[in-house]
Amino acid sequence: MSAPSRPALAIAALRYTIGDRVLFDGLELELAVGESAAILGPSGSGKSTLLSLILGMARPDEGTIAIDGTDLAGLGTAALAKVRAGSVGMVFQFGELLPELGPEDNVALAAMLAGDDDPGLPDRVAELLRRLGVPQSPRVETLSGGERQRVAVARALVNGPRLLLADEPTGALDETNRDNVADLLFALPAEQDCALLVVTHDRAVAARADRVYTITGGGLRAGTEAQR
Amino acid sequence: MSGNRRVLTRRLLAIGAAAGRRAEAGRIRFGSLAAAAGALTVALASIAAIGVAYQARMDRIDAAMPVVDESAAVDSRLLLMEDVFDELADGRQFTVVYFEPVGPDAPLPPGMDAWPEPGQVLLSPRLHEAGADERIEERYGEYAGLIDPDALADPGQQIAYVVADGDLSVAGEYPLHVVGFDPSGPPEAMGVFWLVADQDFSVPGLVAIAAVMLVLPALLLAAVAVRTGAELRDRREQLVTVLGGGRRERFLISLGESAVPVAAGALGAGAAVVAAAALGFTVPYVDFAVAGGELLRAWWLLAACPIAAAAIVLATSALLGSRASDRRSTRPRAARRPRLLIAWAALNPVFIVTAVLLPPLFAGTPLYPLLNLFGVAGVMVTLPAAVAFTTVLIARRAERFGRRTRRPAWLVAGRRIAERPRSTARQVTGVAAGAILVCLLLAFQGAFTTQAARAQQDLDRYGMPAALVSVNGYGTAAQTAEFTAALHGRIDLLAATEAHVGPSAVYHLAGSCEALAAFALPCPEPGTVVSPDGPLEDPRLQRWLERHPSGDAALTFEQGDPGAAVEADDITLLAAATDGGDVPVADVKAAGSAFTLGVTVAASDVSAGVPHREQARWIALFGNLGLILLAAVAGIGAAGEFIRHSRALAPLVAVTGGVAVFRTMAALTVWLPLLAAALIGLGLGFLVTRPMTVDSIEMITPGLLIACAAAVAAVGLVMWQWASAAMTKEASTWRPGRGD
Numbered sequence: 001m002s003a004p005s006r007p008a009l010a011i012a013a014l015r016y017t018i019g020d021r022v023l024f025d026g027l028e029l030e031l032a033v034g035e036s037a038a039i040l041g042p043s044g045s046g047k048s049t050l051l052s053l054i055l056g057m058a059r060p061d062e063g064t065i066a067i068d069g070t071d072l073a074g075l076g077t078a079a080l081a082k083v084r085a086g087s088v089g090m091v092f093q094f095g096e097l098l099p100e101l102g103p104e105d106n107v108a109l110a111a112m113l114a115g116d117d118d119p120g121l122p123d124r125v126a127e128l129l130r131r132l133g134v135p136q137s138p139r140v141e142t143l144s145g146g147e148r149q150r151v152a153v154a155r156a157l158v159n160g161p162r163l164l165l166a167d168e169p170t171g172a173l174d175e176t177n178r179d180n181v182a183d184l185l186f187a188l189p190a191e192q193d194c195a196l197l198v199v200t201h202d203r204a205v206a207a208r209a210d211r212v213y214t215i216t217g218g219g220l221r222a223g224t225e226a227q228r
Numbered sequence: 229m230s231g232n233r234r235v236l237t238r239r240l241l242a243i244g245a246a247a248g249r250r251a252e253a254g255r256i257r258f259g260s261l262a263a264a265a266g267a268l269t270v271a272l273a274s275i276a277a278i279g280v281a282y283q284a285r286m287d288r289i290d291a292a293m294p295v296v297d298e299s300a301a302v303d304s305r306l307l308l309m310e311d312v313f314d315e316l317a318d319g320r321q322f323t324v325v326y327f328e329p330v331g332p333d334a335p336l337p338p339g340m341d342a343w344p345e346p347g348q349v350l351l352s353p354r355l356h357e358a359g360a361d362e363r364i365e366e367r368y369g370e371y372a373g374l375i376d377p378d379a380l381a382d383p384g385q386q387i388a389y390v391v392a393d394g395d396l397s398v399a400g401e402y403p404l405h406v407v408g409f410d411p412s413g414p415p416e417a418m419g420v421f422w423l424v425a426d427q428d429f430s431v432p433g434l435v436a437i438a439a440v441m442l443v444l445p446a447l448l449l450a451a452v453a454v455r456t457g458a459e460l461r462d463r464r465e466q467l468v469t470v471l472g473g474g475r476r477e478r479f480l481i482s483l484g485e486s487a488v489p490v491a492a493g494a495l496g497a498g499a500a501v502v503a504a505a506a507l508g509f510t511v512p513y514v515d516f517a518v519a520g521g522e523l524l525r526a527w528w529l530l531a532a533c534p535i536a537a538a539a540i541v542l543a544t545s546a547l548l549g550s551r552a553s554d555r556r557s558t559r560p561r562a563a564r565r566p567r568l569l570i571a572w573a574a575l576n577p578v579f580i581v582t583a584v585l586l587p588p589l590f591a592g593t594p595l596y597p598l599l600n601l602f603g604v605a606g607v608m609v610t611l612p613a614a615v616a617f618t619t620v621l622i623a624r625r626a627e628r629f630g631r632r633t634r635r636p637a638w639l640v641a642g643r644r645i646a647e648r649p650r651s652t653a654r655q656v657t658g659v660a661a662g663a664i665l666v667c668l669l670l671a672f673q674g675a676f677t678t679q680a681a682r683a684q685q686d687l688d689r690y691g692m693p694a695a696l697v698s699v700n701g702y703g704t705a706a707q708t709a710e711f712t713a714a715l716h717g718r719i720d721l722l723a724a725t726e727a728h729v730g731p732s733a734v735y736h737l738a739g740s741c742e743a744l745a746a747f748a749l750p751c752p753e754p755g756t757v758v759s760p761d762g763p764l765e766d767p768r769l770q771r772w773l774e775r776h777p778s779g780d781a782a783l784t785f786e787q788g789d790p791g792a793a794v795e796a797d798d799i800t801l802l803a804a805a806t807d808g809g810d811v812p813v814a815d816v817k818a819a820g821s822a823f824t825l826g827v828t829v830a831a832s833d834v835s836a837g838v839p840h841r842e843q844a845r846w847i848a849l850f851g852n853l854g855l856i857l858l859a860a861v862a863g864i865g866a867a868g869e870f871i872r873h874s875r876a877l878a879p880l881v882a883v884t885g886g887v888a889v890f891r892t893m894a895a896l897t898v899w900l901p902l903l904a905a906a907l908i909g910l911g912l913g914f915l916v917t918r919p920m921t922v923d924s925i926e927m928i929t930p931g932l933l934i935a936c937a938a939a940v941a942a943v944g945l946v947m948w949q950w951a952s953a954a955m956t957k958e959a960s961t962w963r964p965g966r967g968d
Binding site (some may be wrong): 055057077078081082083084085086088090096098099100101105108109110111112113114115116117118119121155159 | 231232233235236239242243246250463464467468469470471472473474475477
């Protein structure tokens, strides 16, 4: 169990380039458990790349990224996978659910990948889905967009992550579903004892966060001024 | 393994399997993976079969090794044996083995279960078949049947067994005293099948060619197939990676996705290999027969081939899976100006000139082959750039044509190819370079046939108005008379001996007045040696003398009895067709059965090139198969790329109903580059190896070039149809807003 004072996410002096383009230069961000933050930015500003770096899918040129106190630098593939499985939950824009699995299996998959040996996993998953308001269905393809996104949220939560990441989680939803999913997401830090980082285009969604940042000049600026 | 872990394993396998089922153009992916596993199975089995067949062949050759005991008493257990060479027209040399069992207990040679009567002949099945036109049954005596092919070095071996009807110890120069046939016989003894072993293609050479032409393209096919239509699998692997999955989890998805098609391909090909091994088969084109069951003696090796092939393809699939984490960006990058590519492309014609035009300036010097080889190597190295550059030029024209004539397929395909020259170059380079390599290997093989090529040129130029006939072993006057009588009216014969006076050759001919008159020579008094008064009147004699290797040979002649000359001095006979045409070699050889060991007709050296020509057929066979595989590599790769990039068009096509656009686009991006690569590769290969082949038998025949080009074109055609059908289907089932 990590100490409560340890930040769920700590990014320091991050520098990342693609070719001769500097995407981040000296980017800093710290998120404590129970906090939420939203990052706004125009297309191509590096919002999704920042999530990739936090997930360890890409390596920074300089700087450190620590999740729940674990510095990702120097971790091997297996160790990174362990951090991702155990400490991070991720919600994608389009859910990225596997159509060949039902909602329960989609959620349980993440737990099993984290090495969850609990025989009561199916019950836990069913309870989680029920709590998030996902109706029972043999296939995710028969669920609505909002319901699918709730399944994706359940999948992100099933391992009890310290850090929840969401990449345009409401981008594919209508207004009603957008509000429902956004409300659900931003209530999670307090309910689930985790930190939430959302990247989005949507100011209305971002406004629900404790802190809002905009990517500009290779770093994060508090507020929404730079958003187009 | 815990319960959840077992469930996870099953889930991941199922996820992979679903990705395979749901893949767009799923049939192409399934077919590609199955084809890769099947091709690799066959390629590995080919190498295994070469080794097993060679070993089985050597065992039979060893089993035909005579146990020689020159000190053995001449009793009923002794067998006298002597072999001579013979050949069919345009065929390789083979041995005619003469046996003379001294008694009933003499050991039987391999493939014979009882002694025929003296004067009777057994032929190998292939010789019997191949020699039918030359009436081979009549050549050595009375035909009595076939040699058991199971005992031969291979079922395609040509050999004749003759039971001598004379005294072999007198007629033969060195008959072996054989007391048995045993593989453990003294190593200095020459086996019954020694010649066929001597003519064999070297096994390491054959394995090397099979490795380069079959295994390597099959591995390339596997590498391309595992990436074809793999988008859904990639997405699942990336998702599982984000969720915390590692190598094992990605491997399980890969396994689940690829296992069925790979297993289907490997097992299908494995079953075909086993069936062929069990039933026996003749390798097409090279006509090499493998007896049924022979390869099954190493069944475990054959069984390992599909397993190894499947393991390799699955490992390749796992290794070349999603590598998103290695990429910095998936966004398109600005095209770089390919300066280096243009520079390399410009060097290509320079190397063509070096290979083709420079060597003749240094004829007869070591620079001749060196310049040619340097040029050929340069052509191969710079070919990708040249193809890419040419492709870009053509594609830009296609794009302009499409814009001008409002043909969307030309516009889109031309634009795409022009933007991605390296991709197209990679697509076609295998086929083009493979075609040049095949030509180069054949040219090398042809370099061994200079002697035979010159003989062939000589034969083409002069025909064969006369030929020297030498008696194998010892001939008596009576046998010579019988031989002469058999040819009377068809062949004119004179005894002929060659002597050298200084650098010049002098032929001395002897015959009856009638025989001399047949050659328009006067009949001198007995015992008087004369030279012709003026130019020779008989054109056959004239042309024959002109063809002497040292130039015009001088001539003397006398009246005499060829039979006595043969018996006394073991001299040769000059034979010329009475009608002035070519000497009917088969007839002369058939008449030669009058002698105990027959005759040898020094017709030409053409047969010296036959083993090389036959070996070259292996190169051509493997080369053609390799080109087909390389074409499949290119075709599948191109089809996969085409489908991936054409998906963006699917909604538009679904709305407008213009599915024909896919047919044209697929033709331009899948089929046309392959056809161009085959034609450029084969054309360049033929051209740049010319200096190497001017003085050898032509191994790179028009038929072979056409066959290779047709094979590649056919593969391209199939891939074109496949790709366009897949996209047409995808477009026809597209619905707005539907994801996967």
